Amino acid sequence: MMEGTRDSVDAGDPGTGAPGPAGPGTGRAAELKALGRRYALLPLRLFLGVTFCYAGLDKLADSHYLAARTDPQSFYAQTLAAKPHSPVGALLEPALHAPTFFALLIAFGELAVGLGTLVGLWGRLAALGGATLSLTLFLTVSWNVSPYYLGNDLPYLMAWTALLLAGTPYLSVDGYLARRAERDRARGLTEDAVRRRTFLDGSIAAVALGGAGLLVGSLTATFVRKKPGPAAAATPAPAQSGGTGGSGGAKVSVAAADVPVGGSAAVKDPASGDTVYILQPKAGQYCGLSSVCTHAGCTVDPPRNGALSCPCHGSKFDAATGAVLTGPAVKPLPKYTVTKDGDRLDLGAQSS
Ligand code: FES
Numbered sequence: 001m002m003e004g005t006r007d008s009v010d011a012g013d014p015g016t017g018a019p020g021p022a023g024p025g026t027g028r029a030a031e032l033k034a035l036g037r038r039y040a041l042l043p044l045r046l047f048l049g050v051t052f053c054y055a056g057l058d059k060l061a062d063s064h065y066l067a068a069r070t071d072p073q074s075f076y077a078q079t080l081a082a083k084p085h086s087p088v089g090a091l092l093e094p095a096l097h098a099p100t101f102f103a104l105l106i107a108f109g110e111l112a113v114g115l116g117t118l119v120g121l122w123g124r125l126a127a128l129g130g131a132t133l134s135l136t137l138f139l140t141v142s143w144n145v146s147p148y149y150l151g152n153d154l155p156y157l158m159a160w161t162a163l164l165l166a167g168t169p170y171l172s173v174d175g176y177l178a179r180r181a182e183r184d185r186a187r188g189l190t191e192d193a194v195r196r197r198t199f200l201d202g203s204i205a206a207v208a209l210g211g212a213g214l215l216v217g218s219l220t221a222t223f224v225r226k227k228p229g230p231a232a233a234a235t236p237a238p239a240q241s242g243g244t245g246g247s248g249g250a251k252v253s254v255a256a257a258d259v260p261v262g263g264s265a266a267v268k269d270p271a272s273g274d275t276v277y278i279l280q281p282k283a284g285q286y287c288g289l290s291s292v293c294t295h296a297g298c299t300v301d302p303p304r305n306g307a308l309s310c311p312c313h314g315s316k317f318d319a320a321t322g323a324v325l326t327g328p329a330v331k332p333l334p335k336y337t338v339t340k341d342g343d344r345l346d347l348g349a350q351s352s
Helices: 002-010 024-038 042-061 075-085 089-097 099-119 123-140 153-166 173-186 191-224
Strands: 239-244 250-255 264-268 275-282 285-290 307-309 316-318 324-326 335-341 344-350
Touching: 042 099, 042 123, 042 153, 042 191, 075 089, 075 099, 075 123, 089 099, 099 123, 099 191, 123 153, 173 191, 250 264, 275 344, 285 344
Parallel strands: none
Antiparallel strands: 239 250, 250 344, 264 275, 275 285, 285 335, 307 316, 316 324, 335 344
16 A cells, blocks of 8 residues: 555656656556566566575585695685785685685575575675675775776675665565564554564574575585596696796796696796696697786686686686686786706796
8 A cells, every 4th residue: 555655656757756647557657667666676686696696506516616725726725816916915814724614604605695685584684795795805806807897796796785775675585574574563562572573583584594505505515516627637746946947046847748738737936926837738839827817816727628717707818828818807817938958847937
C-alpha cells in the first residue's frame, strides 16, 4: 500500500514533482519506473555475488594458490612481489609469516561475501566485507596500475560502496526479516523482542549459509584442486656461483638442459631479488624476462604456447620479446640478456 502511494507520486514530472496526466498508460509507466528504481541495484548485486563466489572457489581450486613459497604463482610469492610496490607494504608482513592462513581467509572471505550478497543476508555487512577485500587488493595488487582505471579493484570498491549504502532490502533474506518485523510490531510485540527475534533468525541463517560455504569450499579445495600443469610446474632452483656478472653481484646461471625449447627456468635477479625466467622461445635462441607483471606487479606464469600469462587480470606477454599480447598491461616485461657458456646459460644485465 505504501509502495503503491509512493509510486503514484513518482510518476509525475521528475523535475517539478507535479503529478503526470491521468490514464492507464501513465499508471503502467509509473509502475515500471517504480519497479526499475526498486530493483536498480539487483543486477549489480547479482554480479558481485556471483563474481565473489567464483573468485573464492577459483582460488581454492587453484593448485598454485596454496602451493609452497617457491611456487612463483603461490599466494606467498604474489604477496612478496606486491609488497615493495604497495603503500601498505609493511602491513603485508603477517600475510608473509602465515601465508596459508591468510590465503584461506581471503578465499573463504570472498565466498562468504558472495553468498551473503546473493541471498541478501546481512547485506550491508557482506558489502563491507567486499569493500574491505577490494580496498586491500587495490592497495596491493592494483596500486601501480597506470592509468588507475585499468586496475579492476577500484571499480569493485566503488560498486561495493553502492551496496553498502543501499543494503539488500529486496528479494532477500533481509527483506523477509524486515517485513516480518513490521508484522510483529503491528501485532504488538515490543521493539526489543522484535529486534531479538530478527537478530536471532538472521544469525541462524548466517550460520547455515556459512556452513554451506565452508562445506562447498572445502570440497572444492579437496576434490577439484588440480595438479600443476607441466609448463607451470616448479622450475629448477638457480645455480649461483662466485664471481660477478648478471645485473650486479653474484653470477646467476642455469644448465642449458634445464631450459627446453618453449620452456623456462626461474632464477633470481641478484640486484632486485625479482624472479626472472630464462627462456628458449626458439631452438638456440635464449632470453630472460622479468616475472613481474607490468600491470600491477603479480608474478606471471611460466611460458605456455609462446606466451606468459598473468593470473591476476589476464595480461599475456610474448615469450620471445616480452611484448604485451593482451592487456590490461600496457608495458612489456623487462628483458635481460642471456649468454650461453658451454652447457650453461648466464643471466646478463637488464636490457629494457
Ligand atoms: S597484475 Fe594485472 S594483469 Fe598482471
